[in-house]
Amino acid sequence: MTKRISILGSTGSIGTQTLDVVSHYPERFVVTALAGGNNVGLLAEQTVRFRPQLVSVATKELAAKLRELLPAEAAPRIVYGPEGLAEAAAATDADIIVTAVVGSQGLQPTLAAIEAGKTIALANKETLVSAGHLVTDLARRKGVSLLPVDSEHSAIFQCLNGEPRRALKRIVITASGGSFRDKSRTELHGVTVEQALRHPNWSMGAKITIDSATMANKGLEVMEARWLYDVSYDEIDVLIHPESIVHSFVEFADGSVIAQMGVPDMRVPIQYALTYPERLPTPVPRLDLAQLGKLHFREMDFARFRMMRLAYDAGRAGGTMPTVFNAANEVAVARFLRREIEFLHIDDIVERAMAAHTAEADPGLEAILAADAWARDHASRSI
Numbered sequence: 001m002t003k004r005i006s007i008l009g010s011t012g013s014i015g016t017q018t019l020d021v022v023s024h025y026p027e028r029f030v031v032t033a034l035a036g037g038n039n040v041g042l043l044a045e046q047t048v049r050f051r052p053q054l055v056s057v058a059t060k061e062l063a064a065k066l067r068e069l070l071p072a073e074a075a076p077r078i079v080y081g082p083e084g085l086a087e088a089a090a091a092t093d094a095d096i097i098v099t100a101v102v103g104s105q106g107l108q109p110t111l112a113a114i115e116a117g118k119t120i121a122l123a124n125k126e127t128l129v130s131a132g133h134l135v136t137d138l139a140r141r142k143g144v145s146l147l148p149v150d151s152e153h154s155a156i157f158q159c160l161n162g163e164p165r166r167a168l169k170r171i172v173i174t175a176s177g178g179s180f181r182d183k184s185r186t187e188l189h190g191v192t193v194e195q196a197l198r199h200p201n202w203s204m205g206a207k208i209t210i211d212s213a214t215m216a217n218k219g220l221e222v223m224e225a226r227w228l229y230d231v232s233y234d235e236i237d238v239l240i241h242p243e244s245i246v247h248s249f250v251e252f253a254d255g256s257v258i259a260q261m262g263v264p265d266m267r268v269p270i271q272y273a274l275t276y277p278e279r280l281p282t283p284v285p286r287l288d289l290a291q292l293g294k295l296h297f298r299e300m301d302f303a304r305f306r307m308m309r310l311a312y313d314a315g316r317a318g319g320t321m322p323t324v325f326n327a328a329n330e331v332a333v334a335r336f337l338r339r340e341i342e343f344l345h346i347d348d349i350v351e352r353a354m355a356a357h358t359a360e361a362d363p364g365l366e367a368i369l370a371a372d373a374w375a376r377d378h379a380s381r382s383i
């Protein structure tokens, strides 16, 4: 059966890899909507190639520019801004929405897509961190599936494979350690944006690559797992695994441990989310364990990776605290990428925002948006 797909963030790392997956199975997938931000050149190419009904861009000016770039025979409806993103999420005949924009701006389009009954292939982890209870409650009420795209969560999903909740002992999320894995905190003084962007195993967008270097990414993933798998923070552990071959594992009540492995290539979890429950061939190189010879694991160092501790604190505090952790981190990472602050200031900014915030329990959407705005303002002023 053909699946109709809408991609929010089609010009990014996950978005382009999703289109690569789609291009290998033209008989299975139809692209109904594409949403990007500023890269109208790439959006124009994608539109000509995949012929979506609707395309969304960041602004009205960019919408006009995109219109100029498109030939007459590829003329989708062009929309823009947050409303345009929400239309791409909810207002086409798409069956499945790939949420691959970066940051908590993905929250409202994701809620709109769920409200419209669309299956979610979820890459945008910030959405679940910021408002996991709202997203999962709505998905439950609407009978909508949240299929994980994030490699670790896809791994956990595959390991759980329908096992009953009572059989689960704990989830172990693996962390590569990022670009500064072997540096002490003292050695992190003065590290550059270019160094931070050099991830050892994955080629990803800038924001997640910095999150990986600070370990905020793993913190976000712990909170993402809490909501996707309805587990407590005591049931989620993190282990450093420099090779990123074991994408995560699950320990069961009887002591059995099931891991999911593969070469680090996001096209595998993306494709699995799109074809689930089927598995289809991919062009990804095969895993050769004999050639690798060894895999390494070591304990998380919570003193070295402060973001990891802050993330567990935020998750355990609950309410609006994860929203604040996420929003303050987004501001700090953007400032670091603009070379306005030092790498080591990122976790300071997040810690200060969390210390100044009193978490509101069981927040609705309005309270989440208010906490997000408050944290952005606090983080900007504390720089």
Ligand SMILES: NC(=O)C1=CN([C@@H]2O[C@H](COP(=O)(O)OP(=O)(O)OC[C@H]3O[C@@H](n4cnc5c(N)ncnc54)[C@H](OP(=O)(O)O)[C@@H]3O)[C@@H](O)[C@H]2O)C=CC1
Pocket (backbone or CB within 6 Å): 008, 009, 010, 011, 012, 013, 014, 015, 035, 036, 037, 038, 039, 040, 057, 058, 081, 085, 099, 100, 101, 102, 103, 105, 123, 124, 125, 126, 149, 150, 151, 202, 203, 204, 205, 206, 207, 208, 266
């Ligand atoms: N990259 C990876 O391997 C993984 C990513 N993820 C998660 O997936 C999400 C996307 O990450 P990644 O692909 O790396 O990020 P990128 O930075 O590569 O891509 C972000 C995408 O969001 C779009 N975008 C940004 N702002 C807006 C806006 N205002 N309106 C519409 N679109 C916008 C960008 O458009 P444009 O470029 O045109 O401005 C781009 O298409 C993140 O939440 C990340 O944590 C999870 C696991 C792995």
Ligand SMILES: CC(=O)[C@@H](O)[C@H](O)COP(=O)(O)O
Pocket (backbone or CB within 6 Å): 150, 151, 152, 174, 175, 176, 177, 178, 202, 208, 211, 212, 213, 217, 218, 266
């Ligand atoms: C590919 C993916 O899922 C990323 O989230 C990746 O896991 C980042 O790697 P680390 O955060 O483990 O460095």
Ligand SMILES: [Mn+2]
Pocket (backbone or CB within 6 Å): 150, 151, 152, 221
């Ligand atoms: Mn991940």
